[in-house]
Amino acid sequence: MQQKDYEDFRNNVLDLVKEKVSIVYKDDKSTITEIDDRLLLQFKSLPEHEVTIKVLKGILGFNEYQNSKEYDVSVFVTNSLHDLGECIKNGLEPWFSPRLGRFVDFKTE
Secondary structure, X not given: OOHHHHHHHHHHHHHXXXXXXXXXXXXXXXXXXXXXXXXXXXXXXXXXXXXXXXXXXXHHHHHHHHHHHOOXXXXXXXXXXXXXXXXXXXXXXXXXXXXXXXXXXXXXO
């Protein structure tokens, strides 16, 4: 993946997460700010790597899956934030596997 393509892809996925976080935490601006300022910025600082790509693709796939099943948006936020945070902390560990990794190739018909 070209650097620009990766950055665009990463930013689109993180914008999706931010949009859903704003829905779940609509009355808690400090939590939204903390997620933006800490978690998402820290993830953006990670280099392009197969693990970061898998996390991002898993988040997109899970969003597709959730949209097809009409789940509560808070489930998406919880799982997405978990994978982003774990990738920041443990992404380069050989045992790391994102929770949403099984949704990497999920597409709705």
